[in-house]
Amino acid sequence: xxxxxxxKILFSASDIDARLDxxxxxxxxxxxxxPLVIVGILRGSFIFLADLVRKLHVHGVNPQIxxxxxxxxxxxVETTGKVIIRKDITVDVKDTNVVLVDDILDTGRTLxxxxxxxxxxxxxxxxxxxxxxxxSRREVPIxxxxxxxxxxxxxxxxxxxxxxxxxxxxxxVAEVVFLDE
Ligand code: IMP
Ligand code: MG
Numbered sequence: 001x002x003x004x005x006x007x008k009i010l011f012s013a014s015d016i017d018a019r020l021d022x023x024x025x026x027x028x029x030x031x032x033x034x035p036l037v038i039v040g041i042l043r044g045s046f047i048f049l050a051d052l053v054r055k056l057h058v059h060g061v062n063p064q065i066x067x068x069x070x071x072x073x074x075x076x077v078e079t080t081g082k083v084i085i086r087k088d089i090t091v092d093v094k095d096t097n098v099v100l101v102d103d104i105l106d107t108g109r110t111l112x113x114x115x116x117x118x119x120x121x122x123x124x125x126x127x128x129x130x131x132x133x134x135x136s137r138r139e140v141p142i143x144x145x146x147x148x149x150x151x152x153x154x155x156x157x158x159x160x161x162x163x164x165x166x167x168x169x170x171x172x173v174a175e176v177v178f179l180d181e
Contacts, residue, residue: 027099041103043162
């Protein structure tokens with residue numbers, strides 16, 4: 001890892017909690033009559049998804065929940081550009097509504113891959129709910145249906161997001177400030 005600090009907090013735990021209340025409300029309002037499957041993309045989505053589904057429960061939403069592990073990055077901050085499946089879902093998504101949940105929409109490659117994959121499995125309707133969105137980094141033309149917060153082109157950690165597998169446990173989102181730049 002390059003020398004860095006994570007002192008700059010972009011979204012506090014209470015900012016996140018308040019935003020998730022409205023996000024869950026919006027998501028619940030859009031839930032259709034078909035069975036709902038929430039698919040989290042590991043590993044970044046685990047905290048966001050856990051908080052989100054408990055808030056959805058308040059609105060009477062009772063989805064099936066599954067995870068898939070997709071890899072798109074080396075160990076650091078660079079995207080490799082290629083997405084591979086490390087672990088697939090096991091719930092049958094045929095003719096269901098799927099909500100894909102991930103930590104951040106960056107180049108768009110991961111989400112684009114996941115949408116195609118679920119379409120191939122016969123999902124009837126696919127939506128994406130991303131905790132963060134970095135629109136300035138997009139390389140694939142894809143947008144999320146629900147977004148927690150937009151961020152500038154900076155590297156962020158916390159609330160599931162990592163730098164070399166560190167910092168996922170932070171209850172807030174912080175910017176990684178590199179000290180060698
Ligand atoms: P994509 O470029 O949209 O395919 O995003 C790939 C993955 O890169 C995301 O799911 C995140 O796991 C990771 N990623 C992108 N930007 C950041 C960041 O600022 N911090 C931590 N992980 C990131
Ligand atoms: Mg990820």
